[in-house]
Structures are given as C-alpha cells and as structure tokens.
Amino acid sequence: MFRTALRNVLAHKARLLMTVLAVMLGVAFVSGTLVFADTLSNAFRNQSAKSYDDVAVAVTSYASTDDPEQEPGLSRKTLDGIAAVDGVAAAHGRVEGFAGVADPDGKLIGVGWSNKGSNFSPGKDGKDAAYTFTEGSGPVKDDQIALDEESAAKGEYEVGDRVRVATNGPVKEYTLSGVFTTEDGAVNAGGSLVLFDTAVAQKQYLKPGYFESVTVTAAPGASDAKILAAVKPLLPEHAEARTGQALADEQADDIERGMSNLKQVLLGFAGIALFVGIFLISNTFTMLVAQRTKEIALMRAVGASRRQITRSVLAEAALVGLVASVVGFVLGIGLAVGLRSGMAAFEMKMPDGPLVVTATPVLSALGVGVLITMLAAWLPGRRAAKIPPVAAMNSVHAVATTKSLVLRNSLGAAITSMGAAGIVAGASSGGDDGRMLIGAGAFLALIGVIVLIPLLSRPVIALVRPLLAGPFGVAGKLAGQNAVRNPRRTGATASALAIGLTLVTGLSVLGITVGTAIDKMTTDNIKADYMVSMANGGDLDRSALTALKKAKGVSAVSPQQSVYFQAGDDDFVSVSAVTPGDIEKVLRMDLVSGDLGTLGDGQLAVAEKTARGKGWKPGDSVPVTFGDEKKQTLKVGAVFKDSEFLSPVVVSTDVVGPHETRPYIREIFVKMDGGQTGANERVLIDALGDNPAITVMDRQDIRDEFGGAINTLLNVMYGLLAMALIIAVLGVVNTLAMSVFERQQEIGMLRAIGLDRRRVKRMVRLEAVVISVFGAVVGIGLGAFLGWAIGETFADQVPGYALVLPWDRIGVFLVLAGLVGVLAAMWPARNAARLNMLNAIKAE
Secondary structure, X not given: OHHHHXXXXXXXXXXXXXXXXHHHHHHHHHHHHHHXXXXXXXXXXXXXXXHOOXXXXXXXXXOOOOXXXXXXXXXXXXXXXXXXXXXXXXXXXXXXXXXXXXXXOXXXXXXOOOEEEEEEOOOOOOOOOOOEEEEEOOOOXXXXXXXXXXXXXXXXXXXXXXXXXXXXXXXXXXXEEEEEEOOOHHHHOOOXXXXXXXXXXXXXXXOXXXXXEEEEEEOOXXXXXXXXXXXXXXXXXXXXXXXXXXXXXXXXXXXXXXXXXXXXXXXXXHHHHHHHHHHHHHHHHHHHHHHOXXXXXXXXXXXXXXXXXXXXXXXXXXXHHHHHHHHHHHHHHHHHHHHHHHHHHOOOOOOOOOOOOOHHHHHHHHHHHHHHHHHHHHHHHHHHHOOOHHHHHOOOOOOOOHHHHHHHHHHHHHHHHHHHHHHHHHXXXXXXXXXXXXXXXXXXXXXXXXXXXXXXXXXXXXXXXHHHHHHHHHHHHHHHHHHHXXXXXXXXXXXXXXXXXXXXXXXXXXXXXXXXXXXXXXXHHEOOOEEEEEOOOOOEOHHHHHHHHHOOOEEEEEEEEEEEEEEOOOOEEEEEXXXXXXXXXXXXXXXXXXXXXXXXXXXXXXXXXXXXXXXXXXXXXXXXXXXXXXXXXXXXXXXXXXXXXXXXXXXXXXXXXXXXXXXXXXXXXXXXXOOOOHHXXXXXXXXXXXXXXXXXXXXXXXXXXXXXXXXHHHHHHHHHHHXXXXXXXXXXXXXXXXXXXXXXXXXXXXXXXXXXXHHHHHHHHHHHHHHHHHHHHHHHHHHHHHHHXXXXXXXXXXXXXXXXXXXXXXXXXXXXXXXXXXXXOHHHHHHHHOOOHHHHHHOO
C-alpha cells in the first residue's frame, strides 16, 4: 500500500502542487515566526548581558522629586561612599532624560520616544566603561556633548561641529566633543543618545549634586555578592541595589515575555492560514479519490481492506506533507531573515547576532505540515474506503444520501445557532468576559457556516444565474450550473475565502467604526487651529507656553496641564489646569450650570458625572489639598458636560501654579487670527525656537494623531491575513483545475457541438468568479456581524460610538474576490480551451 501511495503521489504531481503550496506557506509562516522570535530573543539577551558585563552592582533611586523633605536621588556623598567599598574599582553616577538632536535641516533624528540624554561619567582614567569612543572624547565642559555613532552619521556631524539639542526646555547649541558606540537599548530601538557633562545633565534632569542611579565596577577577583552586601547599608531608604547579573537575568526574562507575546500573535495568524489550508487539502484529496474510484474498487475487489485504503490515502497525505514541510521550513528561514532585514528598513535597529535555528521550529514545521495534511486527508480517505467495489466498477459514483445531507445540514444549523447565540450573549455582556464569549461563539459560527455552505450555495448562486445567462449566453448559463453541480466542492472552495474575508471584514468594521467615533470626537471637541506637544510624548516646558502667548497672531492659547489634588476627604482627583477665557475658544466646553467665567476668579469647573457623583453644584465650597500638602477652599463655579480632552475638574493655572515645582503640560492648544495657514504654522515654529523635539499639529494632524494608529493597525492585520487569502486563492485555482480535468469528456462534447475556445475560457472564468464572490459574500456577512458584536463590548467606553459599515471597503473586497476568480481561472481556463475534442470525448 505504501508503494501504491508513492505511485499515486508521483502520478498526480501537478494536481498536488496547490496542496503542497498551501502547506508550504502555512509551515513557512510557523517556522519563520519561531526562528525570527528565537533570533530576536537571543540577540536582545546577548545585548542585555553585554551591557551588564562590567557591572558588579547597580543601584537605583526611586525618590520622588515632588517631596521637598526627601532627597531627589543619590547624593555625591553616597556615590563616594560606594566608590570607597573594598573591591570596587569604579562607581559611575547616572542621570538621564529626554534629549532630541536636530539634523542640519532642523528635523529630529530618531523616533521621539527613544531619544535619550545621559551624562558622561569618567573614572580615574578619564574613561566611562559604558561607552567606547571611536572619535574624540567625552564632554567635560558645559557647552560640549557626545553623540552615538548612528545619530552622528544620520546628522552628518563630525567632532568640532555645533549641534542643536532639545530637552524639555529651549533648544541649545553644543560643540560635539566625541562619537561613541554603545549597547544602550534606546539607540538599538532607533533613537539617539546624547551625553552631557555630569553637572549639565544633573541640572537638566534632576538636581545639581544628585544621581538617579549608580553602576559599580568590581576590581579583579572581587566578589559581586560581597560588594552588594557592603553597598546596601550605605543607601537611603528610597534606593535599591542588585547585582549586574540579577539585572541581566531580569531583563532577559522581560525580553522573553515580550517575544512570547509577539510569537503568539504571529502564530495565531499562521494558525488561520493553516486552517484555511485544511479546506484546500481536503478538497484536493476528495477530488483525487473521486477520480480514482475504479482503481480503489479494483483494489477492494482483489482483497484490500477498508483500513488499507484509508491508510493508503493517509500515506499519500504524509508524503505530500513531508515534502511541503521541508520546503516550507527552508522558506521560513528566508522569511525570518527578511523580517530581520525589514526591521532595519523601519529604523528599528536589531542587535547583531547569529540566526538561531533550534529543534523547536524544525519539529514544529514537520509536525504541523504532516499532521495538518493527514488530518485534512482523513475524511476523504474514509469516504474512499466506504465505496462498494461493484458500484464503483460500474461507475455509479457514491453520491451523498438524503440521510447524510439531512444530518450535515442539521448539524451545521445547530452549530451555527449556538455560535450566533454566544456572539449575541457576548455583545450584551460586554467587557473581557463578553469578548471571550464572542470568540468562542465566532469559532462555532464559522464552523457551522462552513458545514452549511454547500446548502447555501444553491439558493445564493441561483440568484445570480440569470445575470450570467443574459450577458454571457451559453457560457454564463453553463458556468452557473457548474458552480452548483458539486455543492460540497463549491462549499469547500468558498469556505477558504469566507474565512479570510470574515476576519478582514470584522477588523474593517471594528476599525472604521472606532476610527470614525474618535475622528468625530476630535472634530467636535477641538476648536483650536493647532496643538503643540513634545515628540516623545513627554511634558512641555513652561517656556513654550510663554513663547506661544507672545507669538504674533495668536488669539487664544491654553495649556492642558495635568494636576492631581485631594478634594475634601476623597481620593485624589484628576485636574486640568487651563487659561481662563481662552480654554472655551480652543476646546469645546458645553455649560450645564453656573458660569465658566468664574474660572478667572479662581473657582472650579466640574464635569457633569463627577459633580453628580460627589453632589457638587455651583456655589458649593470644596476643601482642597495640593501636592505640596498646602490646603485651600475653592468654590464650584460651573458644571460642564464631560469631555474626552479635559479632566473631571478644571481650574486656572494661576490657582495651581504656586503649588507646582515643575508644571506637567501635556499639550498646548492655540487659536490664531486667520486660522490654519502655512504662515501661521511657521510663526509658531519660530516662536518655539525651531525646536526639533516639539511638534506643531494642525487639525488634520490632530485627527491623524488620535485615529492614525487604528489605520496602521488595520494595515498590519491585513498584511498578516494576506497569507490566508493567498492560500484561499490557491484553493480556487486547485478546484477549477481538477474540475476541468473531471469534465474533460463534457468539455470535449461542448466543443464538438460548437462551443468555441473563447466561450470555454469564459465559462471557466465565470464559474471561478461566482464561487469566489459567493465565498466573499458569506465572509463579509459573518465578518460584519462579528465586528458589530465586538464593538458593542466597549461601545460605552468610546464617546459617540455608532456602528459604521465601510461600504467602500466592502465593495473593494467583492471586486477583489471577483478579480481573484478571474486570475485563479487563467490556468484552468487555458487548459480547458486547449483540450483536444476527440481525445476528451474518449476520456473516462
């Protein structure tokens, strides 16, 4: 039986090609994901270990800079005490924060959130062990900096050049004293690292004479554990000391967890691709078995048992799966290399390291490929074994009995109903539990619909058959009949497209609905022409607000300053400190009661829900305790409708100013005479000192800022689902190719009675389009249902949430489905048109 299986595989190489491709693509996705994740994890672990190679002990301060009674960090005295411990070769104090470097065109080098500044901390030898200088030396003067090699190259800077650097304050120019290499994670994430003289860095990021952390280097032969034990008693209560090895291990664990999450997401999409591939494989073996009915009957007649027939089909599947798995694994390694190179294209620098290929991806590739193929082939093999020898030899093919159809349709209806009930129940429940219920219901509904698709194909395709017969004549009429001739085959082919489009449509409905709600929220609530913020998402310096107020043409400007204070005996409440009189011009504040003008008198404006919950109303007095522990009684002057852009309590900046050592200004909203113009934007940029670290966004930029992430996420999801859709396309090609082979005699007869080659091609193409669009319609319908259900679970968390069906994208999906049918039919249609009439008529 094994020799028979091998012979059958070799005899049907062309017809098994699509199955091999489907398994190969799925296996490549799985193995590529595993190899890429292992390689990435290994590279970051090695980088982490290398960054702590020379660190015996690391000390970190967790001091609060807002507490005037507590030291803001580790003092010079503490640092000197650590350096004096036996076995310590050197102790380097560190401070760090944001620092953005401008290129010669004034643009920010790096990606904002990973642009970092720190201090150069030389030892007695004048070197800092954390950095290796390739040019020049470390900064030792107030007006000097050093840059990492990547940033210096991007800015085309050389030692001695003047470089503009922005921190949270105004932009300053420094002289480049040196260029260095480093294993710092910020640089490897595509950011930049600026080194200042220690005194400059302390003044910018903490307080003169204090450090955030200390790294200790051990003398040769010294014990890290002994140094740790000696250092701990020297530390203040707000500091913690650990060995460098412990920190490296902790960081390695964090990296492993992060890679695990990425791996699970990618494997999830690989699983979807393989799930789609099951239908293609099952379809292929079903048709192959049907074509070998007489052969199987003869084998049964000469003594082969049902079990042997089933084993023969499974052996074929195992051989196909093995070949596809080996090729897919090699392709997966190429995919891993491509992903690694792709990171560099997006300025995400990956640490150097070898490609890691462990036993796990090898075994996974072989196991997944072979098992998936054998699983998909099991049912066709079982059906083949049940064919009665006499019936098969008489060419009376075993068709589905009424009993089996009733059982299949009843089972499909029951599973679909259970899934739909779970989805509706999850949508009603909401929250994480509701989404879990929807996930389970979606799986059941998808399985149920797949079981029912053969039943659905007849009535749905019957609706479009008149459209085919009219414009396309006999070719269209035959295409419609062929599409429903074998409902199971049509259903299995359409199922592959339906699965992919269910996920794509569900994501689109959800993403477009949420994006529309966010866009509407932004448009409805922001009156300002511009929003000013830091590129790294941090806080703006007070000087930026002062500069904007003085800028020419500014008619209103208000910060969105975050504050927390205690109201009465309650917990701390979130507060927005704003500019009275201007805030109503830049942000929408719908008054419920009271007078917003009272903000200028030092009174509070409270959001409606908060006021109702605390029982506040205009005129009430509220005792307030600020962050510096000082107390004051404030009156409620107004109640306004809740806003996504303002905290529940709004107060004037003049009220909180005396209690804030450093105001935390997230954004500044600006209204200008003449509205949004290029000249007005230039005025604001110049007023801010052409600071590369500060972004000035107009209204469209603001909308993109809040809603752009959703579109980016959607595009990533579409890309990951592309593999499943490619496999679905292969399924359409495979079905048509084998259908043409089955209908050789019929096609030959049609040619003989006058159907020319052009109309034969048209017939096959139309059949492909009908099957593809049918699968798309089923997938779009189910996907829209899932998108609605998931959206309902967090609708109350997104103001203005209302279901939006993206008809434009749905139209594109249907057109693409039709195009898929046309492209998939090219090869089968060509083969059908080239059939020799006499040979085809003689074919059995």
